[in-house]
Amino acid sequence: MILPLVIALAVLHTQGSRWAESSEARITQSPQLRWLTQDVRRWQKVEGIIDWPKTYVNPFDPEEVTVDVLITTPDGRQLVQPAFWMEDYAWRQMGRQQGGEWFYPQGRAGWRVRFTPTQPGQYTAVVRVKDAAGQADSSPVSFTCADGPGHGFLRVSRIDPRFLAFDDGTPFFAIGQNLAFIGSSSQYFTLSGAIEAFHKLATQGANYLRIWTCCEDWALCIEGRKSAWGRSWAWRPPWIDRPADIPPPSFAASSIFAGVRGDKLIPITEKSLQPDPSHRVAVLPNTRYRLSLAVWSSRPGVTLTVRIFGREVPFSIPEGDTGKWTILTADVISPVDAVWLGPVELALSGTSGMQSAAVYLAGVSLRDPATDRELLWEAEPGRPVLGRYNPVDAFMLDQLLAAAEKEGLYLQLCLLTRDLYMHRLQDPSSPEYAEAIADAKRTFRYAVARWGYSPHVAAWEYWNEMDPNLPTDRFYEELGQYLDEIDPYHHLRTTSTWGPSPKDCRHPHLEMAEVHYYLRPVDRGRIRDEVAAVIDRTAFLREHAPSKPAIIGEFGLADDKWREDPQMPQDTELIHFHNSLWASLLSGLSGTTLFWWWDQLDRMNVYPHYAPVARFAQEIRFGREELRAVVWEDERSGIRVMGLLGQRTSAFWLIRSNGTWLSRVRGEAPPRKEPADVSLPGLAPGKYRVTWWDPWLGQPGETGTITISTAQNQVWTPAFERDIAVVVHVGEE
Structure with missing residues (x-):
């Protein structure tokens, strides 16, 4: 059931008009800081609200207003934490059939500060506001931070700069x-x-x-x-450059259209205009909203009709308001069952015999008077x-x-x-x-x-x-x-x-150094499989970034036009995914390959493949000792070896030449499960304890002792099918 639409029309002129009572504060006023966080812990967020009543055309612009919080730490240092303008939202998970995620403005917009203490003790904070009128500081506000869990922020490892570690030195492998x-x-x-x-x-x-x-x-x-008037992939917005004979709008500083420059105007005709925001506009049921239009008309007697909430709202431009910018307003009420705004249409009527009439739109607004929050912010023509x-x-x-x-x-x-x-x-x-x-x-x-x-x-x-x-x-x-x-x-x-x-x-x-790489058919003459691709891109990164963290930030299978490879879903065992993760783990990079095609990865449920990698990574001493990457093609056994050599602990991953995704695509026979006699390159002569791992299960298996000499670095592996991993510790104990 739909309640009758309640409409209260008003016309406001730009000359001397005040859209709302000015909230401009004198610079003699001081900002106030209120901490929202009560139990303050090290490495955890402390959030505060900054009360400052002045309004600005663009509060995001630090040239117009800068709000900082000066924080004195327990050891006497002073930090400057920038504050930010925030518009909060209520969020409801509606589901795709009901229209998707529902975000509705919650409360009034205002200034916030977020800060993370890095040491226990007492902190003191002062808000400082700077704008064209001068500077204003708040009274000091203190809080006490207790110790808490956490390792801090990610840094370049102090022990080995090719890897990552936290503030407290805890290693991190991505x-x-x-x-x-x-x-x-x-x-x-x-x-x-x-x-x-x-x-x-x-x-x-x-x-x-x-x-x-x-x-x-x-x-x-x-x-x-993000515009209600078009999409980037087919960008044909309905506005034009403001004609030279039409003055730019000059709305009062307190007007909702104060920031509208009017460089771009939308001509309004009898043909319907339909704004279509990229974010579906959420509304509350049975709620009064303020609809406003900033318009210019060359002639009186023109009626601009807005269809909203399934009803028509007519705006008539009075005789004395032609040739000037005018704000038209109406109160509209949403239906009792409303969740979404729904279609909105704008068109002229009453223009018969007035072909020379020109009507332009510079702004459209729909606000919740309870919070003064804007719902149609995407609908400003030419919005910066x-x-x-x-x-x-x-x-x-x-x-x-x-x-x-x-x-x-x-x-x-x-x-x-x-x-x-x-x-x-x-x-x-x-x-x-x-x-x-x-x-x-x-x-x-x-x-x-x-x-x-x-x-x-x-x-x-x-x-x-x-x-x-x-x-x-x-x-x-x-x-x-x-x-x-x-x-x-x-x-x-x-x-x-x-x-x-x-x-x-x-x-x-x-x-951090970063490359992107997709394994495409056109590249297979040079790089034959996913493991070779990881080795190739790692070599490039380590040539040009030998002493900094480095990652392959995008990776995956693609066709020659950079689209998802249609053969990817055929790899039901996710061999290419598994191999790429393990190759990058033992490559000397700072993290695994970061796969693209997240939707297909989700459909194929790749997530269990991360667990074996994560468990084995715990055995590698990233950031705890200097590691040297090695790659070895054992032609005799047909096995490729990738390893990280440390002074105390080394780790290797071994994969058969026919254990790759490309071998499966070509229809080659799968590898047989059998032991292999293979070289482990780079190990110094001596005795070692070894633990063999199943890379698919992420579990340790057989253990034993091996002896490496200057003449002999061959070892026998347990029986395996495609690949196997091993951790090698110096000594017999």
């Missing part, structure tokens, strides 16, 4: 995959589905995920073009893309990070939307290049403020697959220096390119 596109019901993984996958991964020993927060308008994107951060997607990333903290996963966040920057990075001496750096700094300031508190942010990845031929050295240098200043936790930084980039591997402000 085991995981990509889970890049997280979004609405159009994506395989919604927010709730991704959090379920987090749990599946964690229970099987995975600890690392690469997450895109730069998906433009098809999935999660912090800074990107840079420097405005998606409130729904930022909330989603909050939830993903909270889930990662709960599950013990560490996230590599691919932050910047590449196509907003790439075209501006052609010439390092150009103004456009400097503007790109400034825009990136703003985005990273917001990311550091909102998510940088968490030890479970493993690394900032600047963007996905930049053009390797662009002169990006200046960009990474200046962004790196900026992050050195504003990121109090000094997260690791990395980047990726669509082809090999030795200069990025060597760049001193990129602490």
Whole structure:
């Protein structure tokens, strides 16, 4: 049943109008800090609300307003923790059939601070606000931190810089995959589905995920073009550049349209316009909303009709309001069973005989008066893309990070939307290049403020697959220096390119090197299988990044057009997946290959394959002693050996030449289960204790003692089919 629509119409002029009572505060006022966290523990988040009543056109812009929290630590150091503008949401998991994830604005927007104490003791915090009017500081607010569990933030290992370790020295080897596109019901993984996958991964020993927060308008994107007027893959928005004879809108500072520049205007005609936000708009049932339009009309007597909640709302432009910008408003009530906004249509009526009438739309708004939160923020024509951060997607990333903290996963966040920057990075001496750096700094300031508190942010990845031929050295240098200043936790930084980039591997402000690789039919003449691919890319990384952490950030099977290989589902035993994980584990890289094709991986339930890798990784002394990687092709036995040699403990993985995915695709006979006589290269002469492992079960099996001499490094393995692993300890005891 639908209640009658209650409509209260109003017309507001721009000249001298006040959309709402001004909340502008004088600079003599002081901000106030209220900590939300009561039980403060080391390595865990402390969150606070900052009360500051001034309003701003763009609170995300530090040039307009900067809010920092100056924190004095127990040992007397002072840290500067950036604060951030936050719009909170209620979240309901509706399911795909009911429309997907439901996000509804909750409470009023405001300033927040998130901080992680790194030592027990008393902390003191002061909020500092700077804007055009000056500076204001809060009174000091203290809290006491008790000791707590945790190892701290991920760092470059102090013992072996090719690997990772936590602040307290605990080694970390990354085991995981990509889970890049997280979004609405159009994506395989919604927010709730991704959090379920987090749990599946964690229970099987995975600890690392690469997450895109730069998906433009098809999935999660912090800074990107998400518009109700079109999609990036078929971008034909209905607006035009503002005609020269129409003045720019100049709405009062307190108006909801104060930030509308009016550079782009949508002509309104008798043909219906239908805004279609990329995020389906959630509403509450039987709730009054304020609908507002910012319009300009050349003639009086024009009626603009908005169809919303299944009813028509007519707006008439009065005689005296032609030739000027006008705000039209109406109160509308949602149906008693409403969950979603549903279709919205705008069109003119009453224009018969008025062909020369021109009507333009500069802004459209639907607000909940109870919280003053905007629901149709995607509908502003020509809404600025840079420097405005998606409130729904930022909330989603909050939830993903909270889930990662709960599950013990560490996230590599691919932050910047590449196509907003790439075209501006052609010439390092150009103004456009400097503007790109400034825009990136703003985005990273917001990311550091909102998510940088968490030890479970493993690394900032600047963007996905930049053009390797662009002169990006200046960009990474200046962004790196900026992050050195504003990121109090000094997260690791990395980047990726669509082809090999030795200069990025060597760049001193990129602490992790990264390559992407897909095994395609066109490459099989040079790289015959998945194990060879890992060896090849590892050699490249270690040539150009010999003394820093390095990973294969994307990996998988693809066709020659970079699409998912249609043969991938035929590998029901997931041989290619298993082999790639084990090859990278023993390669000398800092983590396993991070597979792409997360939807297919989920359908094929790859998760149990992580557990054996995670168990065996515990036997390898990553970051506890210097390890030397070896690769050996034993032609006599037809076995490839990959190993990590340490002074006390070494580990090897042995795979038969016909134990690869490609052998299965070619229809070759599967390997027979039998022992093998094989060389273990690199071991010094002496006696060793060995424990053989089944890589598919992740369980130790036979144990024994071997003797290596200068003339003899052959050992007999237990019987195995495709592959086997072994841990070798110095000595007989």
